[in-house]
Amino acid sequence: MTGSGHFSYFVTVFLMVAGLFIVIARSNLIKKLVGLGIFQTSVYLLYIAPGKLVGGTAPILSDAFSVYSNPLPHVLILTAIVVGVATLALGLALVVRIREAYDSIEEDDILARDAAPGPIEQDP
Amino acid sequence: MNLAPHLPALQVVVPLMAAPLTVLLRQRDLAYVLALIASWAAFIISALLWLQVEATGTISYAIGSWPAPWGIEYRVDRLSAFVLVLVAGVAAVVLPYSRASIETEVPRRQHYLFYTMFLLCLAGLLGITITGDAFNIFVFLEVSSLSTYVLIALGRDRRALFASYQYLIMGTIGATFIVIGIGLLYLMTGTLNLADMGRRIAAVQNTRPVLAALAFLTVGISLKLALFPLHQWLPNAYAFAPSAVSAFLAATATKVAVYVLLRFYYSVFGQSQVFARLPMQEAMLLLALAGMFAASAIAIFQTDLKRLFAYSSVGQVGYIILGLSFNSTSGLTASIAHLFNHGITKGAIFMLLGCVVLVMGGTSMARVQGLGKRMPLTSLGIVVCGLSLIGVPGTAGFVSKWYLLLAALEKGQWWLVFLIVASSLLAVAYVWRFVEAAYFREPRKDVVGSGAVPWSMGLPAAVLVAATGYFGLDTSFTVGSASRAAALLMEGLR
Numbered sequence: 001m002t003g004s005g006h007f008s009y010f011v012t013v014f015l016m017v018a019g020l021f022i023v024i025a026r027s028n029l030i031k032k033l034v035g036l037g038i039f040q041t042s043v044y045l046l047y048i049a050p051g052k053l054v055g056g057t058a059p060i061l062s063d064a065f066s067v068y069s070n071p072l073p074h075v076l077i078l079t080a081i082v083v084g085v086a087t088l089a090l091g092l093a094l095v096v097r098i099r100e101a102y103d104s105i106e107e108d109d110i111l112a113r114d115a116a117p118g119p120i121e122q123d124p
Numbered sequence: 125m126n127l128a129p130h131l132p133a134l135q136v137v138v139p140l141m142a143a144p145l146t147v148l149l150r151q152r153d154l155a156y157v158l159a160l161i162a163s164w165a166a167f168i169i170s171a172l173l174w175l176q177v178e179a180t181g182t183i184s185y186a187i188g189s190w191p192a193p194w195g196i197e198y199r200v201d202r203l204s205a206f207v208l209v210l211v212a213g214v215a216a217v218v219l220p221y222s223r224a225s226i227e228t229e230v231p232r233r234q235h236y237l238f239y240t241m242f243l244l245c246l247a248g249l250l251g252i253t254i255t256g257d258a259f260n261i262f263v264f265l266e267v268s269s270l271s272t273y274v275l276i277a278l279g280r281d282r283r284a285l286f287a288s289y290q291y292l293i294m295g296t297i298g299a300t301f302i303v304i305g306i307g308l309l310y311l312m313t314g315t316l317n318l319a320d321m322g323r324r325i326a327a328v329q330n331t332r333p334v335l336a337a338l339a340f341l342t343v344g345i346s347l348k349l350a351l352f353p354l355h356q357w358l359p360n361a362y363a364f365a366p367s368a369v370s371a372f373l374a375a376t377a378t379k380v381a382v383y384v385l386l387r388f389y390y391s392v393f394g395q396s397q398v399f400a401r402l403p404m405q406e407a408m409l410l411l412a413l414a415g416m417f418a419a420s421a422i423a424i425f426q427t428d429l430k431r432l433f434a435y436s437s438v439g440q441v442g443y444i445i446l447g448l449s450f451n452s453t454s455g456l457t458a459s460i461a462h463l464f465n466h467g468i469t470k471g472a473i474f475m476l477l478g479c480v481v482l483v484m485g486g487t488s489m490a491r492v493q494g495l496g497k498r499m500p501l502t503s504l505g506i507v508v509c510g511l512s513l514i515g516v517p518g519t520a521g522f523v524s525k526w527y528l529l530l531a532a533l534e535k536g537q538w539w540l541v542f543l544i545v546a547s548s549l550l551a552v553a554y555v556w557r558f559v560e561a562a563y564f565r566e567p568r569k570d571v572v573g574s575g576a577v578p579w580s581m582g583l584p585a586a587v588l589v590a591a592t593g594y595f596g597l598d599t600s601f602t603v604g605s606a607s608r609a610a611a612l613l614m615e616g617l618r
Binding site: 032039080 | 293303
């Protein structure tokens with residue numbers, strides 16, 4: 001296999017690393033979630049791309065075709081997409097609540113505001 | 125209709141179906157009764173499955189009658205049956221407790237949603253344990269994780285929100301790493317069934333994607349089980365979640381992640397030579413030791429009991445991984461037994477701390493001063509569980525640590541015996557901090573406790589404390605099940 005045959009893997013790895021970098025490097029809570037979304041999306045590509053054969057058709061048995069693409073990764077990733085949407089929705093909902101409670105969506109601000117403890121305690 | 129052959133499916137379906145019903149009921153008492161029935165049913169099913177597995181061996185159940193490896197297989201073997209009993213048992217004890225506990229910690233109109241999330245989390249954890257399908261593990265992992273994030277965010281402090289957000293980020297990274305690992309294994313073996321994967325992996329064991337899959341799975345699962353230094357999400361999550369949630373998570377969530385690690389290491393990678401090519405044993409040993417010492421040392425300096433015992437959990441995970449790193453039947457026996465014993469001990473501690481929150485308003489060191497006089501039974505319970513964390517004979521913690529020492533001796537690692545005992549001394553130090561505050565200090569004037577512990581909270585907590593003592597004396601269930609499960613795993617390795 002040549003370098004061009006690995007093209008989809010290069011894209012996958014680039015998205016993966018870029019997404020993970022955003023999650024780690026950004027302190028804005030929304031941007032972190034965007035990075036997380038990109039990171040998860042790269043996995044969709046990792047699953048789907050190898051399932052496709054050049055010239056392959058949908059797996060419906062017919063005498064006219066002999067090469068079929070694998071449909072299973074698509075089904076798996078459909079599930080993973082639902083999970084990703086749910087995670088993003090929950091994450092955004094949490095950010096809304098965090099903004100109501102702290103009036104900020106910057107990680108550093110939030111940590112600084114909780115650093116000063118109350119009079120007798122640091123009760124949870 | 126005979127339900128017995130369908131018990132593996134019902135194990136997951138009962139809590140999973142009860143969860144949306146509690147939303148439809150929209151009424152907290154009805155939701156509570158339904159959740160109670162569902163969780164007790166799950167416990168009874170898990171006990172029946174355990175009996176069946178002990179009598180007849182591994183049960184394989186084809187979901188929708190699609191035979192494995194094409195369909196999704198639910199597979200109950202000695203290891204998963206044992207973990208199912210732990211998870212469902214703790215849920216059955218924590219749920220009656222939660223009713224009074226969330227009264228003061230969660231707004232009333234959200235109570236029915238608490239039960240929904242609790243049942244979803246239970247269904248997810250049971251699903252991870254029972255399924256024999258790699259992708260199914262990921263799906264159930266996310267079912268349990270997403271509901272866990274919501275449960276943590278229900279905490280009354282605003283820091284619960286941020287703790288939940290941090291756990292969401294770290295947990296999702298962990299789960300995505302796991303799904304990358306599963307994807308690479310699927311690409312190389314062409315199957316998602318764990319047993320089938322284990323059979324086929326030997327043919328591709330020398331390829332780079334398989335090594336990458338092992339790396340991704342190890343990091344991803346280690347994040348979930350809070351292996352040092354991937355534990356940062358855990359202390360805040362346990363400290364700020366409602367007490368009932370802390371108790372349930374501390375007893376089950378990280379333990380199920382350990383189960384997933386064992387499953388992948390022994391049932392999938394066990395039949396290949398992958399471990400011969402990578403220094404996994406040494407890496408796990410080092411991380412386990414680092415966790416045992418660093419996390420226990422951090423625990424000593426905490427000003428809040430919930431955080432203190434949360435760091436202690438990270439340290440105790442170290443012992444479980446230490447047993448795993450020996451890669452011997454006795455090491456695995458110690459790991460699996462400690463998984464159970466630590467689960468019930470930590471569950472009991474967090475339930476008792478929930479009682480302290482209810483009466484004293486919090487669990488900071490300042491608030492628990494003189495607790496021995498104000499809440500004698502609760503303090504006594506925490507001390508008994510603390511002794512189990514240290515590993516004093518007569519408690520559950522001693523049994524599994526004893527087997528861990530035996531496993532270390534079997535390997536001829538004398539220095540490890542010394543280190544295990546030395547790290548137990550750190551546990552003595554952090555348990556002593558509670559004893560000193562509770563029994564040797566006078567109550568502070570500015571802390572006023574109110575009310576008493578309702579029996580619906582005291583009784584379930586007492587059950588778990590009693591279990592901590594009972595399993596310290598009668599080890600036939602814990603060590604017996606653990607050693608048979610360990611033998612089964614090692615068989616897969618050969």
